[in-house]
Amino acid sequence: MGSTTGRKFSDIQSDVYDVVIVGGGVSGLTLAAALKASPYTSALKVALIEGMSLAPATKWDPSPDQLSNRVSSITPASQAFLQKIGVWDYVYPERVRQYDDMRVWDGVSGARIQFDSFQLDAAGAPMAYMTENLNLQQALLESLAEAPGDNQVKIFDSTKVEQITNSTDQLDDVDLSSWPAVKLSNGSTLRARLLIGADGVNSPVRSYAGIESRGWDYGQHGLVATLTMEWDDRQDIAWQRFLPTGPIALLPMPGGKASLVWSTTPKLAAHLKSLDPKAFCTLVNAAFRLELADLNYLYTRSDPEEIEAEFEWRDGMLPMEDEGAKFPVRVVEVQENTRASFPLRMRHCDSYVAPRVALVGDAAHTTHPLAGQGLNLGQGDVASLMSVIERAVVRGADIGDEVVLQEYWAERYPANHVMLGVVDKLQKLYCTDSKPVVALRSAGLEVVASMDWIKKLIMKQATGI
């Protein structure tokens, strides 16, 4: 059994591990938790290295009026997996908000589509669970802490991976020469039977393995912020409007709050971040409610009072019956220090595996946030890699063997490739206001919007169930 081999190493040399995970983001922590939750792999000796401090997650004390700006939508498939590995029970339920209705529209033509689980005969089934990444991280760390003392994942946080080389050591009868040696900023070097790159988009593990990552930058930034709504809309709706500069999405959070992801040009993102908070809220409202011409005009203004007055004038002309059906409730406040922006890109690795190396999550692929899939694809990777490792352990195979790992790549690559491709095409289709393109995409959307079976198909893909 693989576990025996693991124990043997731990007896002999303290810095030799079965699995070394680089990256304490959601993907890395989930893999660690899954390894510890499975009866087949729980005895493996596992280390996790994270460059930043994990204290904010372990010591997280959620206060009701403060919400982190890093929020993700968790699909039912990801939620089911977290449930299965016993992590979901540690998630603060009061910090999770489900939604079962999604309204998406074209900012140029106004063409709309609605996904509503009631309409699609899945009454009450959530489409996604919104929660702070911190909530997941603290739940993952909590569940890791529950493992029996001698069997815990060794966590090195505030510790950077400085270099990865091929080990030259010989340990008893085992030849370690093919094993990655991970040199840490604390001076120690870990040797890994299997090295996991869960180290994000600039993955050092990927560079070590010489895996090529292809893709392009979208030339957009994703601006995130935590917002307070005028009142808590009891309808649980996720809103997204495609503007030619990029989509803007408003996702419901507990307690009448919402999470904003506004993809836009880097220049506008910088402007929006520096804008007076009140004026920023007004622009968010304008981005959902007003005509593009109004919005483009408001981008050029910076006097809060003028922005307010211009908005009120145009907003007052909207038909009453559209309230609550076509646009979200108004935003009234942005939580201090929550406006941040990230460059958006698409990346996909040629391979996720190399001898003794596997990549998961953003290290393997990065996508535009318009479909809220990034983190969920990483969860899918972890679930797949876990079953491959479990099978190898049961067979008594070497979990670092590339042939074993190939199975993981073969299963995940096509699925991720399709999702990345669809998101990429959507991004390109909607980031234009060229008349013929707008006409075609709007006609297409109206057809899709009127055919429930297509909508069900799309929902199935997006929720992963």
Add this chain to the structure above:
Amino acid sequence: MRPLLNNTRAIRHIRSYTYKTEPSKYPGHVPTNCLQKLFLAAGSGIYSFFNPRRGDLIATLGEATALPPLMYRLRDVMLSDPTGRRILRERPRITSKTLDIAALRKYPANTVGKVYSEWLDLEGVSPDTRAPVRYIDDAECAYVMQRYRECHDFYHAITGLPIIIEGEIALKMFEFANTLIPMTGIGAVLAPLRLKPKQRERLRTIYFPWAIKNGATAKPLINVYWEEVLDRDVQELRDELGIEKPPDLRQLRKLKISHL
């Protein structure tokens, strides 16, 4: 088997757009559907072609052919400019009540107000000769059309084109290049059919090139708050808007006649 698209909202949407008439959206609004607009356009078009002085028919033709996307485009031009927005917000009207023509006559020479009043006197027209908009279905677009119509005399004043048929046609082309209102283009293309070959030649070689170039490169005239620039120097405003004064049509005609 049922046709696949029979039931789609898209088709229903097109149907309702074609046949359904909306309720009235503003005072004086006569809601019409697509088919009715087609008849209006055909009727007023044919009639006004033979009676080009029938301003009311030309107005009807203008409204019936004002395709919503083009009207929204023009409205967006206004929404993109601080002054344009102020005009849309305040919706000023130009009538003999809102404009004191007698006072304008006393303005210094070469001011916008003076030139405009001279223009009105010379051609014997008044701001009140403009018909109210009735057939445009969006209240704001209806105002945009109204505004364009009421400002038309200012366009004459600032370009210096005369109200005689050739000046009118040249101005129409200028307006088309500047506003994209379909009617102005229709007028500029169809009206010359009634002219003598020599007049047509002049339009083609001198006035249309001027109109297209200036109309397209000048700032949108719809964004000029004429009521606020009455005391400005005409040439200064012309420069600011990027309009070159066209060759004087009447002088050119006299010149040609004396050459013969």
